[in-house]
Amino acid sequence: MLFPTYQFLVFFLIIFSAIVSVKPQVDLYKIVLLVSSLLFYSFWSFDFLLLLVFSTAYNYITLRVLCNSKYKKNALISGLVFNIGYLGIFKYCNFFVTSLFEILNQLQIPASFPVLQIIAPVGVSFYTFRMISHLIDCYQQKIPCPKFIDYAAYITYFPQIASGPISRAREFYLQLNSPEKYDYQIEEVIVLILSGLFKKYTLSSFLFNFTQLPFTVPQQYSSIDLILAAISYSCLIYVDFSGYSDLANGISCLLGFKPIANFNMPYRSLSLQEFWKRWHISLSEWLRDYVYFPFGGNKYGKLRKYVNLLMTMAIGGFWHGAGLNFIFWGAIHGLGLIVNHLCKDLPQAIHFKLDYSFPRFAKFCSWLLTFTFVTCSWVFFGTPNWETAVIFFQGIVHPAVATFQFNFWQLYLVIAVIGAINLWGDRISQLLQTVLSLKNIFFRVVLVSLLMYTILMLGPSTVPPFIYFNF
């Protein structure tokens, strides 16, 4: 069940009405929330629900053993092995089988053994990451062992199960167990929901058509078309994912949870380091805390720090998808971050003085370099395989086609709008909230209706699926 559908609207209105009446009664509230989450997930597939229940139960038993016995380390290892194995089977099995076939084909060895096609449950990467971090947090005694209902409500929490943000257990439990729920502002929720719908329904659906073909058959497009397609993809993945996060946060507010900042105008970043502090923040922080730090972080010298960075980013890339192109995407971001750190680590005397003489120009150069790097790296992310990505870049330098096909003012306008969101998104949101904070309910209804109507009218007849649902 996708968020921008009638089915979800009906589902949510029923759930919200039920939750409103039980919000102060913590125990009842937890039951209603858990049942709603399980019901929501069952709409994807009943088999997926059974897997989720099984994985949650197994992890909870492991947690109990971890917290209450002396075999803490063994319990942690068995939990980690289970979760990595679970993710490996459901997300990477097909990739490994395909790779095995490739190797056997290269060696001309007949491969006739039977194989299964395993379908990954929705949100498997997101909920498994939450389970892993929970195990580690309990092992490090950052949080006590929770009650089963609390744990199940955290893992299955429906606004975040399909595509995040990846919330942390400690904050979640604090809010879940408090009779005083997050005191949202109506205008805050309205702006989040409108922003999510505008990004997903209008902008993302529009850009989808300018990226699908160029990212599949780049040889059919001119140089300028491919550049525009690459920029469009940068914009598309931002509006698609941040739109989902906005909707998830809006719904979370209504259920009594504080929104989690997942995107903070990432394309205004002046360095790759800054980009990863603004892009998919909950994942970046997760990778930092549960991969980079356990590898040693920056504690064992600069060389080790760079290796850790590279490995963390490559793992982050592989988390996004089962394919060599995703690992490569992560690795080049790792390399970019290393270069970024190297520049910072250089002695002050060697520093280029451009930023002192021409600060604005230096800022612009930094922004352009960062945006170009990020956009080029998305090509490896968005194309179906390595070969197509190479053809894409070849097409930019030596195009097979000269005709400029994407010369539409609507496309330029959409890119400009997304640019504006990245520059002044916070101010636009604040302005809209101020306008909507007027107490006159009639005015609010008229304004929201008008905005919603515009979004619906500007949206296409077919809304493509969320990109991050694949992860």
Next chain:
Amino acid sequence: MKDREFLLIVTSVILTLIFSNLSLFLKSFASTPFASPEIKQAAGNIEINGFRKSEQDFWSKIKDINFDSLPKEPEIPPVKTEIKAAVEPPKPANSKKPTPAKKPTPAKPKLTIPYRKFLFIGDSVMFDLGIQLQYTLKKKYNIADTKIDYKVSTGLNRIDYYDWYARTRQILNNYQPDVVIVLFGANDRQNIIDFQGKARAVMTKEWQKAYQERVDRYAKLLDSSSVRKVYWVGQSLPNKSSYLKAFPIMNAIYKNASKSSSKIEFISTWETFGQAGKFVPVVANKSGKRGYVKNNDGLHFTSHGALIISDLIVDEMVRDKILKAPTKK
């Protein structure tokens, strides 16, 4: 209090939106499982106009320009095929010139009209297949003049949502293809409004009759056009149980429609990914390489699966002498 105020705002906004554009609401609501057959019937009769119409035209325009305006590539010689021209080109008047001396002239080779333009029409499943067909035709047969015209979430059922008749007529006129390859069905397993305007429940006898009418009408459209050959690709075994019953019925309908025209040929792919009626996820291609054939949704082809199906179609075209044996580079 705040929650109730929010509910009040949401309800008011929903009602405002419904009543401000009832036809748009009906049309979008008809696609949901909540809609009754009567609502679907009413929505089906609403004409798409205004912004929705211009949106469809806009995307069609983008897709249209793929190849129409491209410069021809002179370095690639046109593919000569062995098929005889259906109609010999008219001889110019007074073409007989007196010859100075009677010489025994060698027998003239039979004139052939090559098949140059290939069009692939369908839904998102055709997109995966079309990409592979384009690649194979270009790489093995030096044919670059190909076009994919696809639209996700469409088919021959919900023509009120996307009118494939109008779209096909338009693209046939603009592009003038020699060969058309058609693949529909993945989105057609839903209730249908028949030509009398009545809603018919999916897979019932009445549904099958109405869908046959849709397909026949589409086949007639292709048959009466200047297209020289049409391949109607049937659905292959899905890895999704809900389609197992529907696809054989739909394949029979496509096959039946193709019988009405000598131009149209039905290509069955049902058993390509199956063994004894059961789906096989990993299949070997012509060169013996094994790989997954369908994506996780059980419907769309992987690039390996698309290669296998495209080889099947290309073989059929070689048999029909539409394509010559592959050019070796």
